[in-house]
Amino acid sequence: MITLFLLLMQRVGTILILAFLLVNVPFFRKLLPKREQISAKLILIVIFAFFALLSNFTGVEITKNNNLVSTTFLTGLLPSDSIANTRTLVITVSGLVGGPIVGSVVGLIAGVHRVIQGNGSDIFYIASSIIIGWISGMIGRYYAKRRSYPSASVTALTGLGMEFIQMMFILLFSYTGFQLVRLIFFPMMILNSFGTWVFMSIITAYIHQEDQLKAVQTHDILELANKTLPYFSSGLTETSAQKAATVIQHYTNFDAIGITDSRNVLAHVGPGSDHHVPQRHVVTDLSKRVLASGHMEVAHSKEMIGCPVPGCPLAAAIVIPLVVDKKVAGTLKMYFTDSSKLTFVEEQLATGLASIFSSQLALGMAEEQSKLVRDAEIKSLQAQVNPHFFFNAINTISALMRTDTRKAHDLLLQLSTYFRTNLQGVRETEITLKQEEMHVQAYLSLEQTRFPNKYDVQFLIHSRDSVLLPPFTIQVLVENAIRHAFAGRKLGNRVTVSVSESDHLLHIIVSDNGLGIPTELLPKLGHEVVNSEHGSGTALENLNRRLIGLYGASAALQINSSSGGTSVGILIPRKLDKA
Template identity: 45%
Template sequence: MIDLLILMIERVGILLIVVFLLSRLRSFRQIINNEHGLKEKLLLIAVFGMFGIISNYTGIEIHSGVITSVGWQTEVDYDNAIANTRVLGVALGGMLGGPLVGLGCGLIAGVHRMTLGGYTAYACGFSTILAGLVTGMIGMHLRKKEKATPWRAVAIGLIMECFQMVIILAAARPFEAALELVKLISIPMIMINGFGMLLIMLIIQSILQEEERTRALQTHKALYIADQTLPFFRQGLNVRSCREVAEIILKGTNADAISITNEDQVLAHVGAGADHHIPLQSISTQLTKHVMEQGRILMASSRDEIQCDQRNCPLQAAIVLPLKVHGRTAGTLKLYFTDPSRMNRVEQELAEGLGKLFSTQLELADAELQSKLLKDAEIKALQAQVHPHFLFNAINTISVLCRTDPEKARELLLRLSVFFRSNLQGARQMLIPLHKELEHVEAYLSLEQARFPDKFTVKLDIDPSLEQVLIPPFTLQPLVENAIRHAFPKRAYKHGQVSIRAYRENDRMVLITEDNGKGIPVDLLGILGKQTVSSAEGTGTALHNIHMRIGEIYGGEADFRIESERDEGTKVIIMVPVHHNMEGEPYFEGVYSR
């Protein structure tokens, strides 16, 4: 028995060598790792059926309890039997591929065993076919519940080997010879097949784990590259952004050159071949043109397939991916290699993942641009609502002064022109300097004080260092207008005072417009600025518009608050960042002059 055990270990060693060599083949690893279609199942049947045939040929012949070891077992005498590891390959096939694979492997190995002969030929052949079918059903059940572990596979292999011994006893004749055979071979075969099952399952498990680690690394690398390129793809496909993106991808992959195109031109090319693949030139490779036309990934493994019009181009292989925006191919991403062997499966899968991520980024950038344009249009519409209140009153006042004080009338006409020029400039700009908004306020106050010379006074307290800070137009003027129109009742019980202050607090500018008027009712104070209201004195549209514009432009960097007490006055506090960049905003410092 010990001699048989040692010989069986040698036979298992042969299978382990075969499995190890197969595990180095990419095609075998893909079959093991992927979900199995019919093609993959047939390949599994062929592979593990071959294991069964090898086990039959390397079997150890036994005659009347005497062990005979030959190199290659091609025929077994009728009075003899063989001990082998046939069930090992069949059980593995069933565990990995399910009932169809198990049955297929069992038929190949079992029928082949029957052809070799011996008094156990049909018993062994039948038990092999049955073992393949049973292990396939058990394997399918375990995979569905995600419980297919190496130790469970070992247990199944041991049970199948025991089952084979039972069938030999039941079917092989003469019974006495079968009984002596089982006594001799049962323990070595059960032990060795279980041990071999464990080792091979561990090899297969390492294949699966290695594939998972590779995919995890690819995913991590793809997400890292996507994160680095996101700020640039948000700018769309242009020469500057694409060059930055290409350099990031070149550093993050094994490619020798990276190229990005739009529909017509090369926007960026970094790495090998940069001497003739020049930005803003027309697309020169036929491969890229085919990708643009077909909208699918294409690969080339030779210079002829790339079809570059430069004879000495060093680029020998390429992966070209379409960059799609809302289903339309807007450009291509190309990974070039100077050595075709470097364009392995890992690089291909990484490139495919990047292509999908970049297409998504471009779609998001396009959606973001559309959202920004819509938001800008909404802000412009809000700004246009702020100033239609007092035009006719101003004209009437000026017309009266034309008779009584022509010089004053002339001054007010100039102020009126400043007022409406500020309106026009504000309607075109998202942000203006604080001093321009103050000019707007002063023009308005001049016109109002001409109508009501004794109704109110205004005090300005502005930090000179903040006069160039950008704020939304129509921010202060509507607040001053609200104070004058609503804060002071018609029967003036005290002289109205309005103050405007601007000072710095850390990195923010604080703007406070305050009056000493009648205050705001408590039931309105909580909703003013957040929504329009319905009241006899007004709708709160100006406050709502200012609040909305500040929120749209600055987000969480700004603050808008209203504080008020009855008969004590109202204070509107606005806090905005001192430094704020509006992407795409046409304002530049120095455009406005005093």
Template identity: 50%
Template sequence: MGELAFLTAERVGLIVLLAFILVNIRPFRKLLLESTPADRFKLTLIFSAFAIISNMLGIQIDPNNHIMRETILWHVIPGYSVVNVRILAVTVAGIVGGPSVGGITGLVAGAHRTMMEGWASDAWFYIISSTLIGVLSGMLYRKDRRHFVVMPPWQGFLISLIMESIQMVFVFLFSPTHLKLVSFIALPMIVISSVGTAFFLMILSLYFRQEVDTRAVQTRSVMKLAVRTLPAFRHGLQPESAKQVARLILAYTDFDAVGIGNGEKTLAFAGAGSDHHRQDMPKDNVPNFVKRALREKQTQLVYNADQIGCQNLRCPLQAGMAIPMMLGGRVLGVLTLYFTENWKLTPVEIQTGEGLGEILATQIVLGEKERQAGLLRDAELKSLQAQISPHFFFNSINTIIAISRFDSEKARFLLRELSTFFRSNLLGANQSKIPLRQEEAHVKAYLNLEQTRFPDKYDVEFFSSVDDQVLVPPFAIQVLVENAIHHAFGNRKTGNIINIWITRSGRYLEIRVTDNGEGIDPNVIDKLGKEKINSKHGSGTALQNLNARLKGLYGDSAKVQIVTGKTGTSISLLIPYAQTEQKPNLKGVATDESTDC
């Protein structure tokens, strides 16, 4: 029995050594942390291979319990028995992969063992026993891999004792030489295989503990990084902020290169390969796996230079991941993280990268919110400067005083309009969306004051075919009307027509302001609403701010369309109609449309 114990321990040691090698292979480590059907299938293949190897390393014993010394066992001589560590592989398969992995591995192991002895033999019971042991072991499987937990080795030792004992029961009941065989092989097989199971789980535990330590270090770094990157995105995802964040990620993590893009182009790139992976890289040159991440809204992993797809043959990057920065289903940009050695792309690094993507997405949204508030304040200030300027205010008051001498009712009406105009500015400055009727009242109040000052200069008409409760950005119509009044007609005194159309166009709410003015300079039309321009007719900042507010509120689905020519200009705002619905007011909460002064 001593010789048998030594040979069995030798086989167990070989299996444990293979396990140690396997744990150091990146794809296998990834399988330990995942639980998709494809991953369970791969685990089943791996453990089935372990079980078959265990069968082939078996020790053949003749009917008189004499040990046969074959190196590899291909077939079992009729009447002979075999001692192997097949159950070790089946038990660990169940513990690590669950009932399905353990059961199928047991089925394969038992079928192979039966095949070695011959299908016509009485060895069929190995199929039943191995499958049962795999399923029973799988019932102890822990599904939660987020905390890197695997069964403690001492528990694995006890479970393996039970499973090997079940196998001995089957051998005792169905083997032709049951009693003599079991008394010879039971003790070394049960004890040594159980020790092997404990060592197997110990190797996995050491790996998981290493992952925990690595993750703890990464978590501390990410927390520090989050504090440092928050101010950078105060004004949203911009090239300068992206460059700053890329450098910070490189300094606080183990990634060898970092890229940040907005879906249209690369805004920043730092680290290895930055000599040719430059910022401002157009969309056509963005790697395919990055485009795929944006399109599928899922993290994409690449494990070699070919998958990265860099055209530079000297590119040092060998592995990486593209993480779409998303919040609420909206893609804000993409974070790409690279390594110069593919073995560094571990599950911990993947989780760290995805965590960074979530943090940065949140910071970008917070920055956009702050930027939107700033834009709204800026719009309010510009409105106050342009329309409630001392000239506008005093001119309006003087006009009202003059009219009061001969038409007191008209003067009273104009005072109410001036009050409405002031109130609308105050309410609009504190909200991101207001009811359409509130915006209309604001614009009409402004127009009534302007048209009183300049009788017959402007002919303005409203055309609306939608519910006046739909929500629109404050000052949206007012900015377009003001733009037409101040810039469309030059010095023309009469015949100046402005039409305001508010309609539903497919899935959009369309706000369109048209005029019959002089048109817009073709040299600036493509820049209008996108950047500040140099023009004798204005800088275009009002339209630029309006466009930025629309993008912040509705994303890329909102549009500003400008059509111009010698016969006039038409500017349209297209807002997703689904996002214009009035939300029900909470019981007991006053609405913004209170008439209290």
């Protein structure tokens, strides 16, 4: 038994070394976040099937007299002989990683090969391998739905349980079941359980390291966004691009940063600056393709970058389009001089930066355009961004990075949605109800993260998503209720948003169960700035002025309030989006 234990330990060690090498392959690492996709499952089946076949080939042969035969590569054995191997370990890990489909298919392949290896004997290995793959896969699916992997203790117990199932099949269906189980039970139970735990620990260690890196990057992105805002919002010029590129290089791991407009290089910081110089046309094929397609592209070699200058030190690149009003205004180019530095993490970072910088650029262009239109008063109101809310959101996301990186990532996307809708309001006097609802939901996601369970906001929508209304109409009323209606009350705070249609009119009512508005202030709200310790009423005044300016006096805010709460009603003409 000790000899078998040592021989199996060598086999387990081989599998674990290969597992360590596997998680260091970028291609495999990219599969893990996509493991629920069919294409990823097919690739995982191929990978783990290879491991399973290797386990069969490197097994320890056990003769009918319980003698051990250790060979380098075991291609076949007598029908009366058996094998001690790490097949169950691999099948279990395949299920925990890929789910029941991957686990069952890998089990089928491993079981069929084992039967072929034994010249058609011990056909029960097919059934046992499939069952092991399916059960471990169901456990893996349970954790996959929660976007996680089993803990160390669950993994070890799963490995132990799956090997026990295999032992029961051998005991019940093998000709020499009892004698064989007595020989292999403890070595295989211990080593396969241990191997399963180590194999999964290697994978989860990578995932944990990746999450930590994402947390650090999220913090850097927030800091980066704060630093680049003055430059991108001022437009794409050589001066602003040079300053922005310097900041981006400082806050990221990229060796060189380049920024272009739709035709020319505006700035290049880092290696390659001798020939990627401002006031010259874009020279790399990669950048030209991005400008033409409007989609991010990744290059892992100099040839893919397509720089025509011999000896260019840039070996890998990510080029993202800067999109304003659905048009490519320029590109942000991030380079490495060592192609091995370009990983999936950098690609994810680039995707986030593309959205942030495009929004900042759009903000600057929108502000410039708003000065040129006649309805500048309405436009300037719609362009307003609450800096207090912005910094509160950043502080909330920064705090979450220490406890829940995925939630921080989701909130960062919601913040991007919030500001994108703000920018849209600068360019348009009316948006669809669907767009307004997305804006409100983005605001609520950030606000309710700061104050969990404090507010209950309900939507009663009985209208088409394509109906039009002024930007921020509902958002202003919801934010006003949240900020002023409850006066420090922590529980039982309810806001109801009701939208309906009748005849040719759109009805909007936002009500709350707050403390009500003082009687002396009620006639002033929506008509003038009100001095109060809780606010000035500027948002309601501006909204009322917009409504009256767009639709006439009949669209003015209708405010009713008592000690049981406040409701604000709006009645405007019903119009549908023709897009």
